[in-house]
Amino acid sequence: MKDRQGIVIIALAGILFLLALFFQPKTSAILNVIINWTIVLSSVALLLAVARLITTHMRHIAVGRRGFLFSLVFFAAFAAAFIGGMFMGEGNPEYLKWIRAIQLPLETALLGLLALVMMSLAVKVFRERGWSVLTISFGVSALFFLFLNLGFLKSGVNPGLDRFVIALKSLPVIGARGLLIGVALGALVMGLRVLFGQVVENE
Amino acid sequence: MPKLDLLLMFAGVVLSLIVFSYLLGDKLFFGISMYLLVGVTTGYAAVVLLKRVLLPMLVMPLMDLPTIPGLLALIPLLLSLLLVWSLFKKSSKIATLPLNILTGILLATAIFGIVRGTLAPQLLSIVDAFDPKLVVKGNLPNWTAIFEAFMMLLGVISVLFFFHHRNKRDKVYESPRPWMEGIKVVGQMFIGITFGAVFVGLFSTGLIALIASLERIIDFVRLWL
Numbered sequence: 110m111k112d113r114q115g116i117v118i119i120a121l122a123g124i125l126f127l128l129a130l131f132f133q134p135k136t137s138a139i140l141n142v143i144i145n146w147t148i149v150l151s152s153v154a155l156l157l158a159v160a161r162l163i164t165t166h167m168r169h170i171a172v173g174r175r176g177f178l179f180s181l182v183f184f185a186a187f188a189a190a191f192i193g194g195m196f197m198g199e200g201n202p203e204y205l206k207w208i209r210a211i212q213l214p215l216e217t218a219l220l221g222l223l224a225l226v227m228m229s230l231a232v233k234v235f236r237e238r239g240w241s242v243l244t245i246s247f248g249v250s251a252l253f254f255l256f257l258n259l260g261f262l263k264s265g266v267n268p269g270l271d272r273f274v275i276a277l278k279s280l281p282v283i284g285a286r287g288l289l290i291g292v293a294l295g296a297l298v299m300g301l302r303v304l305f306g307q308v309v310e311n312e
Numbered sequence: 313m314p315k316l317d318l319l320l321m322f323a324g325v326v327l328s329l330i331v332f333s334y335l336l337g338d339k340l341f342f343g344i345s346m347y348l349l350v351g352v353t354t355g356y357a358a359v360v361l362l363k364r365v366l367l368p369m370l371v372m373p374l375m376d377l378p379t380i381p382g383l384l385a386l387i388p389l390l391l392s393l394l395l396v397w398s399l400f401k402k403s404s405k406i407a408t409l410p411l412n413i414l415t416g417i418l419l420a421t422a423i424f425g426i427v428r429g430t431l432a433p434q435l436l437s438i439v440d441a442f443d444p445k446l447v448v449k450g451n452l453p454n455w456t457a458i459f460e461a462f463m464m465l466l467g468v469i470s471v472l473f474f475f476h477h478r479n480k481r482d483k484v485y486e487s488p489r490p491w492m493e494g495i496k497v498v499g500q501m502f503i504g505i506t507f508g509a510v511f512v513g514l515f516s517t518g519l520i521a522l523i524a525s526l527e528r529i530i531d532f533v534r535l536w537l
Binding site for chain 1: 420421
């Protein structure tokens with residue numbers, strides 16, 4: 110075992126906090142204080158990560174490493190957003206207008222690009238995995254819901270058809286429920302293993 | 313239209329075109345736009361963290377130190393200083409203390425969130441489907457509700473069964489029993505249907521975003537026509 114003290118601290122902090130969470134509202138006062146401390150600590154950790162990112166890019170610029178142009182763009186954008194925000198205030202409408210003018214078109218265009226990439230990925234799934242129960246049900250479901258989203262099946266015309274469509278719409282919820290329970294169980298076991306130091310010990 | 317708005321609109325159009333240039337195989341301008349986005353977002357996030365979190369929750373309480381909030385703020389201050397120190401003294405055990413505490417608390421929050429926010433409601437909704445008030449209608453069995461409840465149970469069990477019988481190489485174990493194979497097929501079917509619906513949701517969102525981007529470009533071009 111590499112760091113016994115670290116594991117003990119993680120386990121102690123985790124178990125005490127878990128107990129405080131389960132014994133609410135008796136522990137609400139202390140819980141609020143601890144949550145505030147956690148928010149502050151997480152923010153400091155995030156700011157340190159940002160500082161590390163900036164120093165890395167500054168090093169790239171200073172050395173003139175390949176692709177330092179990207180680092181230069183990053184640094185200039187960061188400095189402009191940071192200095193602007195510090196002087197004008199993070200809620201200033203003019204400042205937010207500038208930030209939005211850069212973020213919004215880039216994010217929207219990226220999301221649009223995602224639609225095209227997803228299209229090619231869907232074709233790739235069929236090409237690589239071939240015809241199986243999984244791929245066929247995926248394809249049929251995708252086509253059906255695309256058809257439904259486009260508004261070809263109007264509700265209120267035929268009550269029987271409406272009921273059938275509602276029943277079909279509930280099918281993904283069943284699968285999603287199974288997936289959610291599976292992922293939650295996996296995450297729970299993993300979380301408990303880390304909390305009790307089993308994963309660190311095995312590593 | 314004011315000149316500033318026009319300039320911002322022009323910037324938006326140029327940035328959209330740069331992102332779409334990726335489709336033509338361009339890496340340089342696409343990379344520049346991505347670093348620009350990361351830089352602006354990081355700068356804004358840093359300002360928000362400083363002004364909305366650290367100033368009111370750490371610095372302000374320290375200003376009136378003899379009070380209880382001031383004294384309570386000394387603990388996160390000490391832990392924050394240790395966190396900064398851990399950057400320079402990585403081997404020091406005391407410097408890792410704040411990170412270990414943070415890990416423990418975040419793990420506990422995650423476990424609590426999973427149990428109370430995901431597992432319990434999802435399992436309860438399956439049990440609720442078998443509620444006697446739902447499955448019995450006027451002293452007669454409500455076959456639609458019973459069918460729906462059993463479908464839900466079968467779907468969830470088959471999905472979990474399918475995932476449990478997969479090995480690490482992403483292949484399904486060959487099972488000697490035909491009923492096991494049957495459950496796995498049902499599980500695959502439900503997963504396929506779910507992924508298909510999720511895919512369509514994401515695809516539709518992407519498509520709407522694509523249309524919005526193209527509309528922005530067309531609107532800008534129309535201004536000059």
